[in-house]
Amino acid sequence: MKGGRGTRTGEVMEAIRRKMANGTLSPGERLPSIRRFAAAMGVSPSTVVEAYDRLAAEGVIRSRPGSGFYPSGAVPPLALAEMGPQPDRVIDPFWVSRQSLDTAAGMPKPGCGWLPADWMPGGMIRKAIRGLARAGDGLLVDYGGTRGSPDLRRLLARQFAEEGIAAGADRILLTASGTQAIDLVCRFLLRPGDTVLVDDPCYFNFQALLRAHRARIVGVPFTPAGPDIDRFTEALATHRPRLYITNSALHNPTGATLSPQTAHRLLNAAAVHDLTIVEDDIFTGFEPEPSPRLAALDGLARVIRIGSFSKTLSASIRCGYIAAREDWVEALADLQVATNFGGPSPVAAGVVCAVLGDGGYRRHLEALRRRLARARREATDRLGALGIRPWLMPRGGFYLWCRLPDGLDSADVARAALRDDVVLAPGNVFSVSQTASGFLRFNVAQMGEARVFDVLERSMMDRR
């Protein structure tokens, strides 16, 4: 039994915590060497290595290369960017998020995770906003109910019913964003040190979010049909994770779609180990036709569906949702009141509801899908000319997960491209095991300019 609370590793961790708490180990003082401490505690050196690694993952201690481990400080602030091994800013999830969010509007962002502004339904949003200006005072100034707009929840419940998910509006909680929805679920279910499974590769912010919860992250190799189910089952037995977070449709970063067989086997394995699953359905609007959903197979028993409207409607008007077991929704609503006082902005929910109810929205989605199919073909051709090939051809969405020509490291390429003001997303940002250095994730909607390909070619040539 490796690393559980009552194990030798746990005892070593506890001993270090005790030393820090009672002052026998002061901030700034180096931790005992592994060999010495192993002898003192009567355990094997590998047990001490494991204990130190886990304390480092929790942020309690910090390694200084070549010097050993040190307390992070009596009560270390949660400086996420410094937690865990981050050898290189260019493959740090925070760095990529900030580069994407904070760089100037004109800069090409083939590494970012959203559509250009002029692909979004600006006209419908303006119409909805003008409608809102005529709304009553209550909607414009009051907090609103704890679960968020009943109109929007009813509309979502109807959509879910069409997908075979019978969740009434009472099983839906609106949130401030899709990310905040997952965050709320993590707060509800996780305790520091709990293990969470993610796909390898997976959306990089899952890792950032889980670091904020001081969770232990275990990656499962991903195949074109979903997670490698044998390795998934193995991981359940070995690590006893509390949670698995995934995208079933148009997986980020690969664009893959979960197969029915994988979905079925995955849920059976989850049942054996009482695993809870977060199915992040954020790309659902991009699918040409429906694909298997864990939430639909499972009936929202152990699967929690989350989503938002950031990718196809607006990321500025922030609104996400959670659909789950009714008693969980109840507890999650309490948690959201405690941590954000109330649900999402009623004004935001009002705009989203108006746009989703607009007949033009369905046409907007159809047009988006056609436009993306075209962009995907074009980008594939132009990347192919540079020797960059997609791992698979996605059915929809804007991502292409591509392999670079042999021997090229995508972090080098990304670093070189940034000097030319082009933000790329190197593979290892997405990889828990750091085994995706030969990959880049491209956003085909952000590659209209020829300059992107010029910079890419030059960056691959010199890797300065």
Next chain:
Amino acid sequence: MKGGRGTRTGEVMEAIRRKMANGTLSPGERLPSIRRFAAAMGVSPSTVVEAYDRLAAEGVIRSRPGSGFYPSGAVPPLALAEMGPQPDRVIDPFWVSRQSLDTAAGMPKPGCGWLPADWMPGGMIRKAIRGLARAGDGLLVDYGGTRGSPDLRRLLARQFAEEGIAAGADRILLTASGTQAIDLVCRFLLRPGDTVLVDDPCYFNFQALLRAHRARIVGVPFTPAGPDIDRFTEALATHRPRLYITNSALHNPTGATLSPQTAHRLLNAAAVHDLTIVEDDIFTGFEPEPSPRLAALDGLARVIRIGSFSKTLSASIRCGYIAAREDWVEALADLQVATNFGGPSPVAAGVVCAVLGDGGYRRHLEALRRRLARARREATDRLGALGIRPWLMPRGGFYLWCRLPDGLDSADVARAALRDDVVLAPGNVFSVSQTASGFLRFNVAQMGEARVFDVLERSMMDRR
């Protein structure tokens, strides 16, 4: 040394955790009796009591009255409503929040924490929203930068400068709400089991939020000039808290104002013990003239200022802020990206910015202050006729913290009033030590209807 990690209490807690982790204690099985376990561990019974209490506060175990303690489940979800002793729903912070947020619009809410919708600047908000409908696509659909609207941050920085706080826009982070701002700070600074000081009484959601962070909450008796500074200093020495959360101006629930002497002594004590302070400045717009601010005295070194626009502008258009040390703001921005992807809605910030920049907003605040002064006098008179007296007369804002006639328990009165569809806020919701049963917090802006006083009188009479 009571309850620290390396103590006997800590060892007992660890032993129970180990039993739960390795299955020697299964979910549903009662924990060893206090006497028996004390003997087995070679510690005093009071140590086991303390350990069980703290595990219960962490949500790891749960007490069943008359039967003992049980594991909450292998990995217990964070069901806040069940954490800690909550003998009575009517004095449970969650219950009061939900009653206030989820009850029908027409129901009088003298217990709630906001103004009636028609007291808010609806006209200016509509104008700002109409302006927004003409904004560019970028503002309407993009995520926006990680720190939130530069325009709004610059505007806030100018306001802070007028108060003597020299914080450039770089030291300000916009958030999704004032509560979310405090939540982010707690995530940054707190670890489960850390101690946090609050005023007794204090805003009830501070307690709910801190429970969500599994913090240990210690109350400091509150005086009309701020926290009782001797007890505050004592608490610093005894409990070594990581954080103190307070309202300096128009304190919730009492309406008190921090005196310059208390502010000065408080900061000196904080410096000695390296305490960080969150100054929640949410009622600042209601002040007739400026009062001392910890953030101004301290220059945002160990004080973090947070605020929002929910009370005087709109609670539906959600936006809050944090002003703090620059390196902290940097780390907090990372945390916000990880947990909410990006800052607050750029659309929300746009509306807030437009209204704050509207010349009419200052007039709106002046009118609000006059109207509230009148409402406060009227409510005081009418409450006085029922024998209900304010603890002090606030300089502004909408709260009156009132003592009931001798012998009356405000929880009984609140329960009776609710049967007549009037939501009250009983004193112990605000009191960590549960010593405010003789108090009610009134919102004078929500007491225009005579029915409120009729129901109050009847509820005091029968206390059914």
